[in-house]
Amino acid sequence: MSLDFNVPSFEVIRNEKKCIQCKVCIHQCSNMVHVYDEEDAVVYSNNNKCVNCHRCVTLCPTEALLIREYPLEFRKNTNWTRQAIKEIYKQAQSGGVLLSSMGTPKTFPIYWDKLLLNASQVTNPSIDPLREPMETKIFIGRKPNKLDFDNEGKLVTVMPPQVELNVPIMFSAMSYGSISKNAHEALARAATELGTCYNTGEGGLNKAFYKYGKNTIVQVASGRFGVHKEYLNAGVAIEIKIGQGAKPGIGGHLPGKKVGEDVSATRMIPIGSDAISPAPHHDIYSIEDLRQLIFSLKETTRYSKPIFVKIAAVHNAAAIASGIARAGADAIVIDGLRGGTGAAPTRIRDNVGIPIELALASIDQRLNEEGIRNSVSLIVAGSIRNSSDIVKAIALGADAVYIGSAALIALGCHMCHSCSTGKCNWGIATQEPFLVKRLNPEIMYKRLVNLITAWNHEIQEMLGGMGINAVDSLRGNRLMLRGIGLNAKELQILGVKHAGE
Amino acid sequence: MLNEGEVRIPSGCAISGIIDRTGCRFNGNDIIKSITLMHERSNGLGGGFAAYGIYPEYKNFYALHIFYDDFNIKTETDKLLFQYFDIAKDEAIPTQRLSTITNQPIIWRYFVVPKTSQLQDKRISDNDFIFNCVMKINKDYNGAYVFSSGKNMGAFKGVGYPEDIGKFYMLETYEAYMWTAHGRFPTNTPGWWGGAHPFTLLDWSVVHNGEISSYDTNRRFVEMSGYICNLQTDTEVITYLFDLLIRKHKLPINKAIQILVAPFWSEIEKLGNTIKNDLKCLRSVYSSALINGPFSIIVGCNNGMIALNDRIKLRPLIAATKGSKVYVSSEESAIRIICNNPEKIWAPKGGEPVIVLLEKEQI
Numbered sequence: 095m096s097l098d099f100n101v102p103s104f105e106v107i108r109n110e111k112k113c114i115q116c117k118v119c120i121h122q123c124s125n126m127v128h129v130y131d132e133e134d135a136v137v138y139s140n141n142n143k144c145v146n147c148h149r150c151v152t153l154c155p156t157e158a159l160l161i162r163e164y165p166l167e168f169r170k171n172t173n174w175t176r177q178a179i180k181e182i183y184k185q186a187q188s189g190g191v192l193l194s195s196m197g198t199p200k201t202f203p204i205y206w207d208k209l210l211l212n213a214s215q216v217t218n219p220s221i222d223p224l225r226e227p228m229e230t231k232i233f234i235g236r237k238p239n240k241l242d243f244d245n246e247g248k249l250v251t252v253m254p255p256q257v258e259l260n261v262p263i264m265f266s267a268m269s270y271g272s273i274s275k276n277a278h279e280a281l282a283r284a285a286t287e288l289g290t291c292y293n294t295g296e297g298g299l300n301k302a303f304y305k306y307g308k309n310t311i312v313q314v315a316s317g318r319f320g321v322h323k324e325y326l327n328a329g330v331a332i333e334i335k336i337g338q339g340a341k342p343g344i345g346g347h348l349p350g351k352k353v354g355e356d357v358s359a360t361r362m363i364p365i366g367s368d369a370i371s372p373a374p375h376h377d378i379y380s381i382e383d384l385r386q387l388i389f390s391l392k393e394t395t396r397y398s399k400p401i402f403v404k405i406a407a408v409h410n411a412a413a414i415a416s417g418i419a420r421a422g423a424d425a426i427v428i429d430g431l432r433g434g435t436g437a438a439p440t441r442i443r444d445n446v447g448i449p450i451e452l453a454l455a456s457i458d459q460r461l462n463e464e465g466i467r468n469s470v471s472l473i474v475a476g477s478i479r480n481s482s483d484i485v486k487a488i489a490l491g492a493d494a495v496y497i498g499s500a501a502l503i504a505l506g507c508h509m510c511h512s513c514s515t516g517k518c519n520w521g522i523a524t525q526e527p528f529l530v531k532r533l534n535p536e537i538m539y540k541r542l543v544n545l546i547t548a549w550n551h552e553i554q555e556m557l558g559g560m561g562i563n564a565v566d567s568l569r570g571n572r573l574m575l576r577g578i579g580l581n582a583k584e585l586q587i588l589g590v591k592h593a594g595e
Numbered sequence: 596m597l598n599e600g601e602v603r604i605p606s607g608c609a610i611s612g613i614i615d616r617t618g619c620r621f622n623g624n625d626i627i628k629s630i631t632l633m634h635e636r637s638n639g640l641g642g643g644f645a646a647y648g649i650y651p652e653y654k655n656f657y658a659l660h661i662f663y664d665d666f667n668i669k670t671e672t673d674k675l676l677f678q679y680f681d682i683a684k685d686e687a688i689p690t691q692r693l694s695t696i697t698n699q700p701i702i703w704r705y706f707v708v709p710k711t712s713q714l715q716d717k718r719i720s721d722n723d724f725i726f727n728c729v730m731k732i733n734k735d736y737n738g739a740y741v742f743s744s745g746k747n748m749g750a751f752k753g754v755g756y757p758e759d760i761g762k763f764y765m766l767e768t769y770e771a772y773m774w775t776a777h778g779r780f781p782t783n784t785p786g787w788w789g790g791a792h793p794f795t796l797l798d799w800s801v802v803h804n805g806e807i808s809s810y811d812t813n814r815r816f817v818e819m820s821g822y823i824c825n826l827q828t829d830t831e832v833i834t835y836l837f838d839l840l841i842r843k844h845k846l847p848i849n850k851a852i853q854i855l856v857a858p859f860w861s862e863i864e865k866l867g868n869t870i871k872n873d874l875k876c877l878r879s880v881y882s883s884a885l886i887n888g889p890f891s892i893i894v895g896c897n898n899g900m901i902a903l904n905d906r907i908k909l910r911p912l913i914a915a916t917k918g919s920k921v922y923v924s925s926e927e928s929a930i931r932i933i934c935n936n937p938e939k940i941w942a943p944k945g946g947e948p949v950i951v952l953l954e955k956e957q958i
């Protein structure tokens with residue numbers, strides 16, 4: 095306790111009977127929570143420094159450790175909560191903007207949990223994916239309105255470039271810098287084995303990873319870090335990042351301490367310098383400017399790669415998405431309110447944007463009404479937690495989803511929401527070599543493969559239950575959804591009936 | 596309770612079809628006999644027939660068959676029809692009174708061509724003009740329903756067992772080179788004549804046994820091209836898919852089939868590069884047109900007949916040939932009762948179409 099008025103968030107409880115003073119916890123904790131007292135020959139803990147990442151708990155050989163919320167109670171007040179009070183202490187001390195990591199913890203409605211799926215009974219047989227083909231392959235890219243064949247049956251329509259995915263799941267943009275090189279390698283190798291894609295984020299692409307190009311989406315964001323011709327041609331698609339669900343309307347900031355030699359070379363910025371992405375692209379002040387960037391990128395890659403445009407889900411997302419489609423984008427990525435981040439101002443993360451489910455439903459509906467839904471692909475992101483979220487997203491109209499947090503959790507992330515400190519004990523959101531090497535890409539990529547394989551099998555089971563044997567027939571199939579506990583307006587926006595209807 | 600069109604009602608069914616590929620015409624007795632044998636597959640809540648080549652004297656006119664709830668709506672609809680079309684003839688469709696058929700609407704037919712002035716004003720083809728007109732009446736004229744709109748063909752349908760519907764319309768008095776029939780087993784009691792099969796648009800007719808699980812995906816896809824799914828039935832959306840792919844997008848029949856019941860990716864991967872690439876393009880561009888779920892359908896048009904199963908054959912479909920005739924049906928018995936000793940009889944595989952084209956076009 096000190097004069098910054100703050101009290102610890104967590105309490106480390108050590109079972110002295112079980113503790114053998116092996117010091118594993120001391121070595122594992124980058125936050126220096128655990129300390130060995132030479133004189134008394136005991137290990138004790140600084141509660142104040144603990145972020146509850148579970149590293150020590152998981153590795154303690156005798157299960158001697160337990161972390162829990164610090165039990166100190168503030169006087170009950172629904173308005174002035176513990177969090178509200180603590181944030182004021184913090185800002186009064188620092189004079190700075192509050193920073194947070196990962197997705198918002200606030201209690202916004204999670205519509206995935208208020209949607210229920212259909213299954214076949216009697217009039218329509220369900221299909222067993224273990225016995226019958228069950229297809230999850232999709233193609234991301236612009237589609238012509240129709241195909242033309244000549245009299246000999248030869249295809250004459252020139253097909254725009256497509257990204258072929260074996261599963262409707264990709265790993266979303268997380269830059270090298272915000273996450274470690276080993277984490278990137280695990281994502282890249284998993285994407286390659288699964289036949290899907292990972293996304294470089296805005297931090298450029300490390301030379302060592304060019305070999306995974308067939309499963310890479312390279313991102314161009316407002317800071318243009320690491321962007322050059324070879325980079326743009328390295329992947330199968332290019333994503334222009336306009337916004338991010340966790341921080342719509344603002345840019346990004348990678349602190350200089352994370353910019354070591356390798357990150358510096360990849361981002362093409364000096365070692366130790368802060369990497370600041372401006373809030374807007376300073377060459378995009380309107381939709382016609384976006385069109386120019388889209389076509390500059392198409393020119394650079396000789397029209398061989400689809401261009402994605404990623405926006406945060408905001409109030410007017412449907413009209414913006416329509417504009418993006420008409421500006422020439424091949425795929426639109428929508429990142430929802432609950433999406434994750436390495437670091438975002440807390441107030442922005444917790445208050446700006448709209449839930450992905452509502453944005454997706456209204457965008458898909460809008461594009462349908464304008465008759466252009468089939469010409470672009472729609473990818474959604476922002477707290478996809480499991481396979482049923484994916485099935486519901488596709489039924490609402492998505493072609494595919496991006497997962498970020500879920501992929502990191504597969505790599506060991508325990509959602510301690512402290513990425514911005516750079517001290518990730520799991521070797522994910524850190525550039526400290528001794529931490530990075532804790533994440534063994536050889537082992538970890540298999541966990542990602544396992545996760546997606548399991549999810550894909552679950553998707554197949556749910557499809558089969560609905561009497562569908564290709565994910566194509568689920569897209570926009572909102573009849574397969576029913577709302578539960580939703581009001582009439584919510585049902586109308588989601589375009590679904592209530593359960594029982 | 597909501598009527599059909601306001602709510603989606605799944606149904607099981609019996610289907611049957613006969614075509615003489617030389618274009619030689621025969622009356623409706625055989626098709627009635629065939630569908631009657633499968634009485635157990637329907638429940639009296641819908642039956643119908645499509646017949647091709649029945650109006651040779653009016654073969655250049657679109658034959659509009661319309662159900663009216665009452666004469667008021669007929670008067671109103673007539674105003675539109677007389678404004679838009681030159682009408683060679685209009686009359687009540689002949690029917691006979693049967694104790695088993697009740698609550699029949701007013702059933703009228705018109706032989707029409709669009710007025711030249713109308714076409715010039717709107718700068719569209721005859722077919723598109725008819726298409727727009729059918730969509731307009733079915734959407735905006737409450738109580739009027741166009742259930743057949745092709746040339747030299749017609750649909751005859753209603754609420755009842757198909758054998759009674761056949762008698763009711765006196766189909767033995769019509770001669771056609773192709774007949775299709777449908778007996779319906781809906782899981783609800785819509786009691787609405789428009790909901791029976793076949794569903795038709797222009798010269799397309801579809802009879803269908805099954806419940807497609809891709810309905811909403813297909814619906815959203817066709818609605819982007821101006822189709823309005825008033826009925827919320829699978830058959831309606833299947834008809835629109837055929838019309839969109841073959842008439843509007845001008846795709847060859849075999850390509851359209853490769854979209855509607857696309858080969859599995861595992862099969863596509865085994866093929867040569869050109870055909871593999873074509874199929875990848877077809878499947879990715881038209882992925883929302885894939886028909887999923889159990890179905891067998893018989894599609895009629897002025898060129899002939901297409902019979903088709905879903906990709907893993909979850910509904911029955913049998914085909915047979917004898918002489919110049921081809922038979923397709925839900926059950927083998929329903930073919931054998933009208934065709935002794937067929938030369939060939941087989942069960943088409945899932946996704947494998949039976950396409951029978953007329954030797955010379957009839958129109």
